[in-house]
Amino acid sequence: MRAAFRTSWRAALLPVVVIVAAQVAATVTQLESDSLASPLAIVAAFFSVLKDGSLMRASLDTLMAAFCGCVIGVGAGSLLGILLGLFRLADDALDLTIELLRPVPVVALIPVVMMLLGFGARMEIVIIALGLLWPSVVLARTAVREVEPRLMEVSAVLQLGFPARLSKIVLPAILPQLFMSLKLAAGYALVVAVTVEITANPFGLGYGIMMAQQALRPAEMFAYLIWIGVIGWLVSLVLMAAQRRFFPAFAKGETR
Amino acid sequence: MKQLSMQKLLLGLLGLATFILVWKVITDFKLVSPIFFPSPARTWTALLKGLAGGPLLAQTLETVQRMLLGWLLASLAGIMLGALIGVSRRARAFIAPTLELLRPLPASAMIPIAIAFLGFSDQMVLVVIAFGALWPMLLATIHGFSAMEPRLYEVSAVLGLSRLQVIRKLALPSAMPMILASLRLGLTISLILAVVGEMLASREGLGQSILLASRSFRSADLFAGIVILGAIGLVGSGLLSLAEQRLLRWQAVTR
Numbered sequence: 001m002r003a004a005f006r007t008s009w010r011a012a013l014l015p016v017v018v019i020v021a022a023q024v025a026a027t028v029t030q031l032e033s034d035s036l037a038s039p040l041a042i043v044a045a046f047f048s049v050l051k052d053g054s055l056m057r058a059s060l061d062t063l064m065a066a067f068c069g070c071v072i073g074v075g076a077g078s079l080l081g082i083l084l085g086l087f088r089l090a091d092d093a094l095d096l097t098i099e100l101l102r103p104v105p106v107v108a109l110i111p112v113v114m115m116l117l118g119f120g121a122r123m124e125i126v127i128i129a130l131g132l133l134w135p136s137v138v139l140a141r142t143a144v145r146e147v148e149p150r151l152m153e154v155s156a157v158l159q160l161g162f163p164a165r166l167s168k169i170v171l172p173a174i175l176p177q178l179f180m181s182l183k184l185a186a187g188y189a190l191v192v193a194v195t196v197e198i199t200a201n202p203f204g205l206g207y208g209i210m211m212a213q214q215a216l217r218p219a220e221m222f223a224y225l226i227w228i229g230v231i232g233w234l235v236s237l238v239l240m241a242a243q244r245r246f247f248p249a250f251a252k253g254e255t256r
Numbered sequence: 257m258k259q260l261s262m263q264k265l266l267l268g269l270l271g272l273a274t275f276i277l278v279w280k281v282i283t284d285f286k287l288v289s290p291i292f293f294p295s296p297a298r299t300w301t302a303l304l305k306g307l308a309g310g311p312l313l314a315q316t317l318e319t320v321q322r323m324l325l326g327w328l329l330a331s332l333a334g335i336m337l338g339a340l341i342g343v344s345r346r347a348r349a350f351i352a353p354t355l356e357l358l359r360p361l362p363a364s365a366m367i368p369i370a371i372a373f374l375g376f377s378d379q380m381v382l383v384v385i386a387f388g389a390l391w392p393m394l395l396a397t398i399h400g401f402s403a404m405e406p407r408l409y410e411v412s413a414v415l416g417l418s419r420l421q422v423i424r425k426l427a428l429p430s431a432m433p434m435i436l437a438s439l440r441l442g443l444t445i446s447l448i449l450a451v452v453g454e455m456l457a458s459r460e461g462l463g464q465s466i467l468l469a470s471r472s473f474r475s476a477d478l479f480a481g482i483v484i485l486g487a488i489g490l491v492g493s494g495l496l497s498l499a500e501q502r503l504l505r506w507q508a509v510t511r
Binding site: 007010011012013014015034035089092093094095096097099100101103104105106107108109110111112114115116187190191194195198199200206209210212213218221222225228229232233235236 | 263264265267268269270271272274275288292349350351352353354357358360361362363364365366367368369371372373444447448451452455456462463466467469470471473475478479481482485486487488489490492493
C-alpha cells in the first residue's frame with residue numbers, strides 16, 4: 001500500500017508541477033494570447049463546452065464513427081485474414097498485391113473517399129475501416145497459421161466441413177489474438193477519426209479543436225485536446241480491462 | 257525450396273494481374289463513374305506524365321524531404337531523451353507515467369496547436385511530424401533500457417563504467433531491436449503526418465497535390481499521387497528492414 005502510494009506521488013509530481021507552473025506564469029504575466037491559455041481558463045472552457053452540449057455531441061460523433069469503422073474494418077480484415085491463413089494457395093496469390101497496397105498511407109485515401117461520398121459520418125467510417133483493414137488481415141492470418149497443426153489434422157480426420165472447422169477449431173483458437181487485434185485497432189481508429197476530422201470532415205472532436213483554433217479561443221482548443229487524450233486513454237483502459245477479464249493468460253503474456 | 261518460392265512469385269504476379277484486370281473491368285464497364293475512378297491505363301499515363309515533365313517529381317521530393325527531416329529529428333531527439341530517462345531508475349519513476357499518459361493522444365490533434373503557434377508554415381508541418389514520430393522512439397528506448405538484463409547494470413557498476421559508457425556499450429545495443437522496430441513505425445507516422453500537414457497548410461507536396469486533384473475531379477492525377485505515396489511507404493520500410501537485418505545479425509546468431 002505504501003509502495004503504491006510512493007510510486008503514485010512520483011508519477012503525479014511532473015504533471016502537477018507543470019500545471020502549477022503554467023498557472024503561475026499565466027497569472028504573473030497576465031496572459032492574453034491567441035495561442036496559449038492558463039490551466040484555470042482551460043478548465044472553465046471545458047465546462048462551458050460541456051454545458052452547451054457541443055462537447056458531448058462531438059464526442060459521440062467521433063466515437064460512433066470510430067466504433068463503426070473499427071467493427072467493419074476489423075471484421076472484414078479478420079475474415080480475409082482467416083481465409084488467407086487457411087488456404088495457402090489464395091495467400092500466395094494475394095500476398096504480393098496486399099504487400100503493395102498495405103504501405104499506402106490511409107490519409108491518402110481521404111481525397112478519394114471524399115470525392116465519392118462527400119462529407120459526413122459515412123466517409124469517415126469508410127476511411128477508418130480501410131485504415132484498419134490491412135493490419136487486421138495480417139494479424140488474423142498470422143494467428144491462423146499458428147493454430148496447433150494437430151488440431152487441423154484432427155478436424156481432417158473428423159471430416160469436419162469448412163463451417164464446422166471454422167467455428168469449432170479455428171475461431172476458438174485465435175479468439176485471443178482477434179481481441180488483441182481489436183484492441184490495437186480501437187486506438188488506431190480513434191487516431192484516424194480525429195485526423196480525418198481535422199483534415200477534411202466538418203464533424204466531431206477533430207473539427208471542434210480546429211474550430212476553436214480558428215476562432216482564436218486557445219482555452220477551448222486545449223480543453224478539446226485534453227479531452228481527446230482522455231477519451232483515448234479511457235478507451236484503452238476499458239479494452240485492457242476487458243482483455244484481462246476474458247483472456248487473463250493472454251493479457252499477462254503480452255505485458256511481459 | 258527455390259522452386260517453391262518461384263511458384264509463389266508466379267502466383268503472386270498472377271494475383272496482381274488479376275487485381276489490375278478487375279480494376280480495368282470495373283472502369284471499362286463504368287461500374288463507378290470514370291470521374292471518380294480512373295482506369296489503370298489512365299493512372300499509369302498520369303503517373304508517367306507527372307514524373308517525366310509534370311510537377312509530380314518535385315512534389316514527391318518535397319514530401320520525402322519533409323518526411324525524412326521530421327523523422328530524423330524525432331529519431332535523434334527520441335533516442336537521446338529516451339536514453340537519458342531510461343538509464344536512470346529515478347528519472348523513469350518520475351517521467352515515464354506522464355509519457356504513458358500522453359501517448360494515446362493522436363498526433364494529428366496537435367496540428368491545431370502547432371498552427372496556433374507557428375501558423376500555416378513549413379516549420380509547423382515539420383514540428384508536427386517530429387512531435388508525432390517522437391513517441392514511438394522515446395517509449396521504445398525507455399522500455400528497451402528498463403528491460404535490459406539487470407546483471408549487466410551490476411557488471412557495469414563493478415567495472416566502474418561511467419553513465420555514458422553504460423549507455424553506449426550496454427544499454428543501446430540491448431535496446432536496439434526495439435529501437436529499430438520503432439524507427440519503422442516512426443517513418444510510417446512521418447509519412448502520414450507529412451501528407452496531412454501538406455493538405456492542411458497547403459504546402460507544396462503530394463498531400464496538397466492529391467487534395468487539389470480530388471477537388472478538381474482529376475482522378476487520374478489523384479490515383480497517381482496515391483501510387484507514389486504507397487511506393488514511398490514500401491521503399492522506406494523495405495530499406496529499414498534491410499538495415500534491421502544487418503544491424504541485428506548478432507542477435508540471429510546468439511538465438
